[in-house]
Amino acid sequence: MNDRKEKSGQRMRLVYDAVVEGIARREWKPGDKLPSVRIQSERLKVHRLTVLKAYRKLKDEGIIEVKYKSGYFVCRVPAAVPTPGAGIPDDRLHWDYGVHKSTVNRNRAMEFQSQSVEYQMSKALIDPKLLPNRYLSNHVRQVFDIYPKVLSTYSDVMGDLELREAMAGYFLQKHGIVAGADEMMVTTGAQQAIDLVSRSLVKPGDTVLIETPTYGPAIELFRQQNAKLIPIPISQEGYDLDRVEQIMNRHRPRLFYVNPTFHNPTGFTVPSPQRKRLVELAESYQCILVEDDINHDIYFECVPPPPLFFYDTEGYVVYIRSFSKYVAPGLRVAFLTARPPVMNCLVPMKALTDHGSPLLGQKIFQHYFFSDRLQAHIAKLRTALQLRKEKMEAQLAGTGWQWASPKGGLNLWIRLPEEITAESLLERCLNRSVAFLPGAICDPLGLLNNRIRLSYSFINEPQLEEGIKRLIAAADTLKGIDNTRGT
Amino acid sequence: MNDRKEKSGQRMRLVYDAVVEGIARREWKPGDKLPSVRIQSERLKVHRLTVLKAYRKLKDEGIIEVKYKSGYFVCRVPAAVPTPGAGIPDDRLHWDYGVHKSTVNRNRAMEFQSQSVEYQMSKALIDPKLLPNRYLSNHVRQVFDIYPKVLSTYSDVMGDLELREAMAGYFLQKHGIVAGADEMMVTTGAQQAIDLVSRSLVKPGDTVLIETPTYGPAIELFRQQNAKLIPIPISQEGYDLDRVEQIMNRHRPRLFYVNPTFHNPTGFTVPSPQRKRLVELAESYQCILVEDDINHDIYFECVPPPPLFFYDTEGYVVYIRSFSKYVAPGLRVAFLTARPPVMNCLVPMKALTDHGSPLLGQKIFQHYFFSDRLQAHIAKLRTALQLRKEKMEAQLAGTGWQWASPKGGLNLWIRLPEEITAESLLERCLNRSVAFLPGAICDPLGLLNNRIRLSYSFINEPQLEEGIKRLIAAADTLKGIDNTRGT
The missing domain is CATH 3.90.1150.10 (Aspartate Aminotransferase, domain 1)
Known part of the structure; x- marks a missing residue:
């Protein structure tokens, strides 16, 4: 009896998951009608009562709603999300496309x-x-003494070569990451790096795995590309990698956007063995791991494990390392590291986006970041x-x-x-x-x-x-x- | 007889234009087959010989090619454009999407x-x-004295308020443009402004008018959005506005990207009366004018006419004014001015793109640009x-x-x-x-x-x-x- 009950619960969960994943992949959008109970039961080969139970649970959770004599629909306003349309000006012009509704x-x-x-x-x-504001200011003076023409000069599209070389040396020494300056790009914060990745590597209809919870604007960027999103829960232990493998095998995602070190918003850090296995999965299923690493140096007990990029031998990891938050937010300097096949896709997009980040900020960052004083700070x-x-x-x-x-x-x-x-x-x-x-x-x-x-x-x-x-x-x-x- | 000849020439031109515009709108892509002579003659209601003549002319110009027993095709390699695919790395992975082929x-x-x-x-x-490098450096020191925390502070998404207010004052005094700080956004060069406009306002399939010749990367940005491009020739006299009106009426373009002041690459400046009429056309046909103004202060004889934005009363002009080239390329500061309905579409995209340009560059720009010394320079x-x-x-x-x-x-x-x-x-x-x-x-x-x-x-x-x-x-x-x- 208990066993039967458990199996019935599992079947109900199957239906429930199918709907939730379908919504995440945008197979059904807010306001869309779901398959009827009869059709869903045939499709998923479960009893109609099971579908009904799953639909009721979804309804109770505010994910779907019932319309009298019409059927089941994806809620227009998911539970705690503000009303869509708020903020769009009432105007006779149809400005209402471009940025994704959400x-x-x-x-x-x-x-x-x-x-x-x-x-x-x-x-x-x-x-x-x-x-350390005062110290920063003094450093800036030195930069102008060393590079008197810094304000009159454009950066390379990929960023200042000297800075990229210095950072390559830092990654090698600090994390054992071997990457050349030509595998590194300077971006305006991690935000721009995620945007570049999304625009260059994701085409409409591609499946993208994304942690839940995650960094909100990343969700938006992948939605902008009309990607189908599949949420992957992150816990204190990391990911359920068996499930990730199933999903990679079934959906062949283009990429998985991860923030495995002092994760935003949870603070979780994915342990080393998981890092290694995740990279192996990515290589097996040709899924790019986009590793967003913005808090690497903000640890309270011990140094976190090396980035996923360290474990990668096949070029499936794009490593975004931002120092913007804790070194100098006024400069917005971040680094994107990727192997040439991926980097070659990103560079033309960076050129179209802004033709290279401003040089001054890069030069200041370089002379400041590699000083002992900053590390002590x-x-x-x-x-x-x-x-x-x-x-x-x-x-x-x-x-x-x-x-x-x-x-x-x-x-x-x-x-x-x-x-x-x-x-x-x-x-x-x-x-x-x-x-x-x-x-x-x-x-x-x-x-x-x-x-x-x-x-x-x-x-x-x-x-x-x-x-x-x-x-x-x-x-x-x-x-x-x-x-x-x-x- | 002469009259007949002229009419026949006109008909030939009609066919010729239809094909060229079709290619520009990407109705036919490189390698695509064109309608047969018979079908084209029925469609355009002209004699088959007229179509044949037009096709021959297109062939002679290297725009289309004939394949024996197959028909007419758009050339894969247009005359002087480098071979497609050059630069794409040979790799077992299919990295080949993302950035538009061209x-x-x-x-x-x-x-x-x-x-x-x-x-x-x-x-x-x-x-x-x-x-004036030395002078610039000295100015920077002052900036740090005034804003000791500039390196530790994020800019607003729209840019530093003080700077936007100062620029609003400048536009008013210099061009009679009345625009508030909330109608102004700081971008990383004009490049980013065009990118934001393209991503926020153009959806796939939209028609976009673009000057020919024009700034190459702008072509690419609109192509990225899968816009249909219609080229509008620019000459020393400006545009053929009757033709522009016809095209606006027929194709209802979403926007027209223009560079009317010391135009890149020709150096032409669209005269005042044309500016006024173009804005009126834009208002009539609800076509946004994206005015790229990067050389405004680089005149050799007399001050150019005011920007299109000056003539606009209905909010149809987006004014991109860059000082990046001639004030301080190392800072990459440009301004995008637009009325609230358009601006409200652009701000969320700017947030997703980089969450605001770096503050330091903006503060330096402000204190430098509004100095007498810079104006003398x-x-x-x-x-x-x-x-x-x-x-x-x-x-x-x-x-x-x-x-x-x-x-x-x-x-x-x-x-x-x-x-x-x-x-x-x-x-x-x-x-x-x-x-x-x-x-x-x-x-x-x-x-x-x-x-x-x-x-x-x-x-x-x-x-x-x-x-x-x-x-x-x-x-x-x-x-x-x-x-x-x-x-």
Whole structure:
């Protein structure tokens, strides 16, 4: 009996997964009608009652909806995602294409991130006061002495050769990565690197694997290319690689966008053995791994394992290493490393995009980054961030909210009690001049609506204390009254 | 009889134009079969002999080819355009999508532009020695005194507010343009602005009007979006606006990319009355004018007319004003001005692209650009460039080559004698360490293969003298022996 029940549960899950993956791949878009219970049962070879159960569960979760006498439809407004269309100006002109519709939603994240709230915990950025400003300025003077014509000169499309050579040396020494300057490109932040990869390597209809949760703008960039997205859950242990292999085998994805080191938003780090096996899978199934590595040096206990790129022998990893956040955000310097077959696809796109990042920032970065002083500074920065993290965690300890304490990075990824949704909490927080990132923005399905990302990196300790106090107070007002959406 | 002959000529032209426009719109791609003479004659309601004549002319011009017993086909290799596929690495992986195929060709332009030839006349860039480097460096120091945290701070997505406000003031005072800081975005060069416009406003299948000749990378950007391109010839008098109106009426283009002031590559400036009428047409036919203005301050005789944006009352002009070339190439600062309905489409794309240009460059630009010293410098720069231009023209005077002497900008646009193609000349020039831009790169159809663009801005006078001497010598070797292609 128990066995039968379990099997029935498995079958129900099969239907459930088929729909969720179909929505992720955009086989069914918001508002689309799903196959009827009869057709779905024939297609998936399960009992109609099983389909019905799965559809009910999907409905209860706010993923699909029933229309009387019409059937089942994908919800237009997934649970915690802001209303589509908000932000599009009412205008007689049809400006409404170009940027993917869903961008407009994500764009709300941008909006409230730029809102000047007092207790800003939605930005995974580093407090400018933690960066050595005075020292940086002095360094800049030296740059002008060494390169008097730096402001009058264009960079190469791939970036300044001297800088790329220096970084190649750093990667070799630090990670054992052997890559030449011609396998390295300077980009305007990791953001531009992801954009270049997406535009150069993904064509419409390609399947792209993406972590859930993940960095919201990456979801948007792959959607812009009309890729079919399949979400891959990331946990403290990393990925379920058997499942990843099944998916690679079945869907032959073009690429898998990963952030395996102090992952944004969770802070998880994928362990070494998994890194090795993931790269082997990528090579077997010819799936490019796009490794976004933005927090590599922000560790609190021990140095993280080497990048995926280190394990790659066949050229299937594109390694994006940004120093923008913790070295000098005003310069926006990041590096994309890839083997020639991939790099040769990216360079013409970089040329079309901006013809090369500005030279001045590159030259300043070079002379600053490779100084002992900067390396010493990063050590101090780690300590300062760890203190802020611990402060935030101590204050949240009494709430009963759940999170895995991160061993690096800039954020706590918090599961709220069931009765509180991120959206309703955010609304009350913004009224209190407090901001955080709602989890739905990090999810390709727009779910995860009782998760929030709290960044401890942008505001100082007294501000953190007050911000968290207000956050908890806001949550208290929702207790017990918010088990339905939209209250 | 003469009248009949003229009418027959007109009908032939009709067929000819239909094919050329079809190719430009990518209705027929390289290698595609054209409609048979019979079908074409029925479709266009002309005599078969007329179609035959037009097809012969197209064949003679190397645009189409005849295959025995198969019919007429669009040439795979248009006259002077380099062989497609050159530069794509031979690899077992199918990296061959992403960047549009034709980009690989244009990319050859990039390649030989980056080749270190001694006499570089293919780059429309300004000799770094003409820019006030020492003065710039001193200014930078002041910036750090005023904004000690500039390196630790992100810019807004739209760009630094202070800078945008200052530029809004400048546009008002200089051109009578009334635009707020919220209608202005800072981009990494004009290149990025065109890219943003293309990605945000053009969807696949949209019709885009583009000047011929024009800026090669713009052709590529619109092709990336799978736009149908219709070339609009530009002459010393501007455009044939009656024809533009016909095309707007028939094809309802999404936008028209124009460079009306010291046009690249020709140097032409569209006169005021045409500007006014073009804007009216754009408003009538809801066609956005994307105005690329990169040489506005590089005039030799008189100040050019105000930008198209000045004449616009309905929000149909996107104004891209770059100072990158002549103020500080190492900073790559350009401005995109647009009214809110368009701007609201561009901002989310800018966020996805790079989340805002680096702040440091913007702050340096602001404090430098609005200084009296810089404005005085630009006046000197104009004189220096004019001298170089006159030097180049004097030396070319004896060749019999044709060009319209430009009243501003950085280039001569030269028509070679019929027997010399740009490609064959370029080959011989590169052997002599001389580079220029072959005209085909500036043409959406890849024709104009006896035109070349010579930039007088990048190398100094003695170098120009030697470079032109070598160019003429190379051309002499081709005289009389190069009336077929590929010798």
